[in-house]
Amino acid sequence: xxxxxxxxxxxxxxxxxxxxxxxxxxxxxxxxxxxxxxxxxxxxxxxxxxxxxxxxxxxxxxxxxxxxxxxxxxxxxxxxxxxxxxxxxxxxxxxxxxxxxxxxxxxxxxxxxxxxxxxxxxxxxxxxxxxxxxxxxxxxxxxxxxxxxxxxxxxxxxxxxxxxxxxxxxxxxxxxxxxxxxxxxxxxxxxxxxxxxxxxxxxxxxxxxxxxxxx
Numbered sequence: 001x002x003x004x005x006x007x008x009x010x011x012x013x014x015x016x017x018x019x020x021x022x023x024x025x026x027x028x029x030x031x032x033x034x035x036x037x038x039x040x041x042x043x044x045x046x047x048x049x050x051x052x053x054x055x056x057x058x059x060x061x062x063x064x065x066x067x068x069x070x071x072x073x074x075x076x077x078x079x080x081x082x083x084x085x086x087x088x089x090x091x092x093x094x095x096x097x098x099x100x101x102x103x104x105x106x107x108x109x110x111x112x113x114x115x116x117x118x119x120x121x122x123x124x125x126x127x128x129x130x131x132x133x134x135x136x137x138x139x140x141x142x143x144x145x146x147x148x149x150x151x152x153x154x155x156x157x158x159x160x161x162x163x164x165x166x167x168x169x170x171x172x173x174x175x176x177x178x179x180x181x182x183x184x185x186x187x188x189x190x191x192x193x194x195x196x197x198x199x200x201x202x203x204x205x206x207x208x209x210x211x212x213x214x215x
Contacts, residue, residue, distance in 0.1 A: 008084045010025070010125075010126045013135055014150070014158060016134075020185060021128065023035075028195060034087070040065070048147065063111060074118070094161050094165050095161075122171075122172045123172065127176045131159075132156045135159070136152050173204060176205060182210055
């Protein structure tokens with residue numbers, strides 16, 4: 001294991017497999033795990049049914065939830081220094097920009113600046129990418145009730161937002177992974193190859209495309 005990796009974040013659009021990977025990394029490193037609690041958001045189903053009526057409530061709930069989790073990370077057990085999360089704080093703003101109207105976003109920004117003032121910076125971000133058709137299949141397969149209203153257009157907009165965000169991202173070392181063909185649940189060799197790349201990434205940005213290796 002790379003001894004420099006105290007805080008690892010796995011990110012990517014809905015359905016790409018970030019939570020699956022985060023759980024496996026936490027198991028491999030014997031680390032604490034921070035997961036997004038989408039199921040805990042009481043506004044999420046209403047948002048997918050009628051986005052305009054519940055966008056602000058949904059986003060503020062996520063903002064406070066993520067800020068609280070990262071604050072708890074700062075106070076965590078010093079004898080278990082490694083932490084793995086399936087979200088980066090900045091992703092909250094990414095979704096807010098996409099779902100809120102101008103006046104809602106102004107209010108959101110005031111709150112965001114206040115609650116994220118001391119958010120920790122990851123030692124590594126693993127950004128999983130996949131085309132929209134793959135995301136649609138994976139979202140459908142996991143069968144969450146509140147996601148049944150999600151359409152391909154929404155996932156496409158999310159995908160584009162992530163692409164733009166990470167194009168200029170320099171806050172932490174970044175590993176960009178083509179996850180379209182990765183099977184992190186049933187294929188151990190896929191996971192081990194990715195784990196090897198994670199341990200190698202110490203600065204800058206790296207790209208990992210399993211398809212180019214004939215996997």
